[in-house]
Amino acid sequence: GENVEQHPSTLSVQEGDSAVIKCTYSDSASNYFPWYKQELGKRPQLIIDIRSNVGEKKDQRIAVTLNKTAKHFSLHITETQPEDSAVYFCAASISGNKLVFGAGTILRVKS
């Protein structure tokens, strides 16, 4: 089955700097890759997603890139703000049937 690895497990950046979180997946049939943000004690919230027919997608300060050949995808947050501090999860699925999540990255933005 699908296996998703996520790095780093924790990331500290200074406010205004960029943050990058990377994930790799094992099943080449995976074609949907969402990213979720989860604040302490709250629900995971979808922040951006990408499908395998697209190499990059951007939404304001957030972007995701996908390299199908290498089977990895990354989340990029620019101009980080304290409110970006949370746990970020990547996931992969085949046609959305079953999301397999990474272990998460704790992002701390220091002001």
Added chain:
Amino acid sequence: EAGVVQSPRYKIIEKKQPVAFWCNPISGHNTLYWYLQNLGQGPELLIRYENEEAVDDSQLPKDRFSAERLKGVDSTLKIQPAELGDSAVYLCASSPSPRGETQYFGPGTRLLVL
């Protein structure tokens, strides 16, 4: 629109007791999921419903866990009997499409088994 609703938000029980969690998905969402989230980890799928049919329950420990989605709307997840290792957050999610993309999560039920 209202999001996915779950209750209770918190539950503390003693081991060997039964417990049940309830989920009301976003209106019109035919696909419903139950996930288990252990501390410091990502959610893991327990069961997926398309309407009232469980289409993927391969990860559900059927000796003690059961789920139902009567009438294809609300769903209940039950554990009987609960074990210490069941302490976790139980998340419900729903999706508008049959293929299950773009899943929207509820706030979860935090279970502590003593």
